[in-house]
Amino acid sequence: MTMAHSHDHDHDHPHDHAPAVTGANERKVLISFFLIFIFMLVEVAGGILSGSLTLLADAGHMLTDAVALALAYAAFRYGRRAADDKRTFGYLRFEVIAGFVNAITLFGIVLWIAIEAWQRLLQPQPVLAGPMFVVALAGLLINALVFWILTRGDSDHVNIKGAMLHVLGDLLGSVGAVGAAIVIYFTGWMPIDPILSVVVSLLILRSAWHLLAKSLHILLEGAPDNAKPEMIQRHLQDAVPGVAEISHVHVWLITSGRALATLHVRPVRDAEARLVARAVEHELMARFGIEHATVAIDWNEEDAASCSLTNGPMTLADPHGCEPRA
Incomplete structure (x- = not known):
């Protein structure tokens, strides 16, 4: 069986179909990053001064928030940079x-x-409950503020949504630090700090x-969860006429x-190959x-x-002479 590759795409259409992110929303992500990053440093200092491992652990979680926000911002900025001869994507x-790299660091x-x-469980160390409570409460308020800022942005964007989930998780960590400080203040039970950490x-x-897992999946060129090859094959054969x-x-x-894709399509009639290819491309965008x-x-x-006898000699663009004549 002979084959021809149809690259008859409409290259004039825009290729960025991700939710648009405006300059104002980029600034919200950047502001959120600076708030989280600066307070992460405050929590590190507070954890060292108060002797609280829970605060240091919460600072580590805030680092994940800061990195998530930085990646979101970098994706918006670098994503707009034009492709070149060395980096075609x-x-x-x-x-x-x-x-x-961030995931490995977090481990x-x-x-x-x-x-x-x-x-610390084997040899409990004293923790200053007062400073610990103040820093933990401030962290809770900062996380709440950042979460509120992000909900006012393009929350449908995958990177912003991921950052919101990070911040929401850190809210729980701040609640735990506040709770540990209260327990230590009223009971003096120091093991609560390493336990909550x-x-x-x-x-x-x-x-x-x-x-x-997500970064490895992409680096290994894995398929999106909502666009597995068998799903695409089954849907196109049912949804596109002439396939x-x-x-x-x-x-x-x-x-x-x-996401990107390559696939082979055999039309019912070769004369309709171009129309079928365009319909397949449209369906891939609309459905997946x-x-x-x-x-x-x-x-x-x-x-x-x-086809060759009826329509004339073969060409590189139409190796079987099956393109419809104008």
């Missing part, structure tokens, strides 16, 4: 690589917290594992929310959010001779 994978933070917590570190571990067979479907993510697809046409062998 631009800098879209910058956030994925940064996310992978190290969790391990350190776990070792320190175990040592482990609880907060589990929140970090959850975020780190999700970030690692005889869909095969060799490959779909992968360039970065979060940006795949903004760029390369469609290869599997020609029907039995039609090859008749």
Whole structure:
């Protein structure tokens, strides 16, 4: 069977089908990042001065928030940079690589917290409940403010949504730190600090594992959850008229929310190949959010001779002479 690749895409249409992010919303993400990052440093200082491991663990969780916001902002900025001869997809994978490195770092933070917590359980250390309570309460308020700011932005965007989930998780960590300070102040029971630090570190571990799995999936060119090859094949054969067979479907993510695909399409009639290819591209975008697809046409062998004799000699663009004549 002979084949021809149909690259007859409408290259004039925009390729960024992700939710648009305005300059105002970019500023909201940047402001949120600075609030979280600066207060993370405050929590580190407060944890050291008060002797609270829970505050240090919460600072580690705030680091995940800061990185999530930084990646969101970087994705917006670098995503607009034009592709060049060396980077034909631009800098879209910058956030994925940064996310992978961040996830590995977070596993190290969790391990350190776990070792320190175990040592403190064996030999409890004094914690200054007053400073701990003040810093933890301020952290709770900062996280609430940042969450409110983010809900006023493009909350449908995958990066902003991820940052919101990070901040929401850190709210729980701040609540735990406040609770630990109250328990220590009224009861003097010091083990509550390392115990709650482990609880907060589990929140970090959850975020780190999700970030690692997501970034690895993209770096390994995995398919989006909502666009598996078998799903695409089944849907196109049912939804697009004139399709005889869909095969060799490959779909992968360039970065979060940006999917590409290649596939083979055998039309019922070769003369309708161009219309079928366009319909397939449209359906891929409308149903699966795949903004760029390369469609290869599997020609029907039995039609090859008749098409060439009827429509004229073959060309590179139309190897079987099956393109409709104007």
